[in-house]
Amino acid sequence: MTRYLRLWAELLKLSWQRERRLTALVFALEAGSVVANVVIALSLRFAVDYLIDHREPLAIGAACGAAIACAAALVANRLHGLVGLFLIVEKLGVVLDSRMMSDIAALEGIEHLERPEYLDRISLLQGGARRLVGGMWTAVRSVFTMLQVVLTLLLLGAVGPWLLLLLALAVAPLLSDWAGRRIETRTETDTADAFRLQRHLFELATEAGPAKDIQVARVGGTVANRQAEAWDRATIGRFRARVRAAGLRALGWSVFAAGFVLVLGLLVRRASTGAATAGEVVMVVTLAITLQQTVQTMVGQWTTTMSAGLFIEPYLWLRSYVTADRRLRTGSESAPDALHEGIRLTGVGYTYPGTVSPAVKDIDVFMPAGAVVALVGEHGSGKTTLVKLLSKFYRPQAGTITLDGVDLAAVETEAWRVRTSAAYQDFGRYPQSTFAEAVGLGDVAHIADRRRRDEAIRAADATRLVERLPDGISTRLSPQYGGVELSEGQWQKTALARACMRTGPLLFMLDEPTAALDAPSEHAIFERYMAQARRQAALNGTVTLVVSHRLSTVASADLVLVLERGRLVEQGTHEQLLALGGRYSTLYALQARAYEAVPRSDAVSAEAERSAT
Incomplete structure (x- = not known):
């Protein structure tokens, strides 16, 4: 609760800074509503007593006061719904959403995007900013509602201290609702994984990309059944939790209702014996009804506030995660302007969380400045992990x-x-x-630099792709947003062009950059990249790291690194490794035989593949 209060105080401060007038208006409306409800009860009391005493002018004046106060309370409630729950919540929700996205984007690594326990929390935050702000404002309203309860009880106590029994009775619905909300919140978190799975399966079955596989394999029914099973796991658990919570709330309200009837009965008996005036009876009945409505409002506000806890916990977790991430950042030195010696890995190892076998282990290698380094090995050998370590997405363990x-x-x-x-x-x-734009995002600072963009497109062998687009480089992409459909290979060429936007990098990494391209396209692109790598090496000592499963395309590299099960088993030039007769030589021979078996109809592609050697 202390953390909740601190968060609400921060959000209230943000509201005051961003929307000072609207925030002040909300507070004024809340205070006015509290005063109006007190005035209604007192005015009705005096109106009845004056009427019995035959003081009609004063009775009429008191009745008019009650009517005015009632109208003021209605107007205040309506305006609060417009100002507080729409304008401020919507505006601050946008600000908070932007902050959360900025915090997530600013994280140094990508571990939070690859582990289920993190993804569950982040998925809960989608669209949760407005709920957080709404929870804060509901908490503010509950403070004024509590003030309303206190004033109501003071007036009741002035008639008879025994009427304060209503306060104890009002606690029962609050406690039962608090217990019910805890059950619901815990279940929401426990079923988040199943809920995320069913949403993923639904998107899988309704998106154009996977639809081809689903249609050809005729597995639409299987996907639908699995989506329904995941939906059932999520919803049945949440339904049962809500039934239990509803039972607790019903019990709390039953206690309050029984006590309320008992108190009213005692009040009527006192009036019949003359122990109270008719005006006091009317005032107490009015206050009792107001108290019942206020308690019901308080319970609703408490429920809304607690429901925000479903988003508060992930939000506080995200803040703690971001803070810890920043605390772990020890780097403060600037990157060098150029590499003179090179990049050295000494005893580098990393094991993914939740796994036992290391992804890479005891990697010792020196990549000289200006070198083109090829990283080869079978799937799962640790190639991409090394790329992520060099990108600082992970920290070496x-x-x-x-x-x-x-x-x-x-x-x-x-x-x-x-x-x-x-x-x-x-x-x-x-x-x-x-x-x-998709290409220019490779270097946002120069996104409008047409010369640099055109050079990047040429380097990625994407000039013909641009020529075939209906509006050239101005063509909007993705048919889902009114654009054109790109093939996997065309998307990959777009990504390659984006990678070439930044000139003069110290490390240029190509992780399976042409996996979706045919052999001639791959050969043409690698020729351009090798030439570009040599130019950058002469200027900045750039190290170019190429990850590829097609060994023929990396034969011209200065250094070839062979990984197997996370370990560096061989290194050297293409010729040295062939002469060694080890793992690289075996893999190269297997691929060469595969290309020799290509039918004559594919001779052009095969020849282009062999020519890369």
Whole structure:
């Protein structure tokens, strides 16, 4: 609760800073509503007593006061719904959403995007910003509602202290609702994994990409059944929790209702004996009804506030995670302007959370400045993990990575990212953007630099792709957003062009950059990249790291690294490794025989593949 209060105080401060007038208006409306309800009860009391005493003018005046106060309370409630629950919540929700996205994007690593326990929390935060702000404002309203309860009880106590029994009775619905909300919140978190799975399966069955596999394999029914099973797991658990919570709430309200009837009965008996005036009876009945409505409102506000806890916990977790991530960042040095010696990995090891076998272990290698380094090995050998370690997406759990003798961990991450460029195996797509924007995002500072963009497109062998687009580089991508459909290979060429936008990187990484391309396209692209790598090497000592499963395309590399089950088993030039007759030689021979078996109809592709050697 202390953390909740601190968060609400921060959000209230943000509201005051962003929307000072609207925030002040909300407080004024809440205070006015409290005063109006007190005035209604007192005015009705005096109106009845004056009427019995035959003081009609005063009775009429008191009745008019009650009517005015009632109208004021109605107007205040309506205006609060417009100002507080719409304008402020919507505006602050946008601000908070933007902050959360910025915090997630600013995280140094990508572990939070690859582990289920993190994804569950992040998925809960989608669309949760407005619920957080709404919870804060509901908490503010509950303070004024509590003030309303206190004033009501003071007036009741002035008539008879025994009427304060209603306060104890009002606690029962609050406690039962609190217990019910805890059950619901815990169940929401426990079933988040199943809920996320059913949503993924639903998107899988309704998106154009996977639809081809589903239609051909005729597994639409299987996907639908699994989606329904996951939906049942999520909803049945949540339904049972809500039934239990509803039972607790019913019990609490039953206690309050029984006590309320008893108190009213005692009050009527006192009036019949003359122990209370008629005006006091009317006032107490009015206050009792007001108290019942106020308690019901308080329970609703408490429920809404507690429901925000479903989003508060993940939000506080995200803040703690971001804080811890920033605390772990030890790098403060600037990245070098150029590499003079190279990049050295010494005893580097990393094991993914939740696994036993290390992804990479005891990696010792030196990549000289200006070298083109090829990283080869079977799937799961650790190639992509090394790329992620060099990108500082992960921190080595063992060993060090140094740049010209300086530990990469000591280099400020943002500065290092600016001096690297990469086309990753699982490259990003930017639907709704134009082709020019999708390429220019490789270097946002120069996104409008047409010369640099055109050079990047040529380097990725994407010139013909641009020529075939209906509006050239201004063509909007993805048919889901009114654009054109790109094939997997065309998306990959777009990603390759994006990687070439940044000139003069110290490390240029290509992680299976041409997996979706045919052999001639791959050969043409690698020829361009090799020429570009040599130019960058002469200027900045750039190390170019190429990950590829097609060994013929990396034969011209200065250094070939062979990984097997996370370990570096061989290194050397193409010729040296063939002469060694080890793992590389075996893999190369297997691929050569496969290409020799290509039918004559595919001779052009096979010849282009062999020519790369």
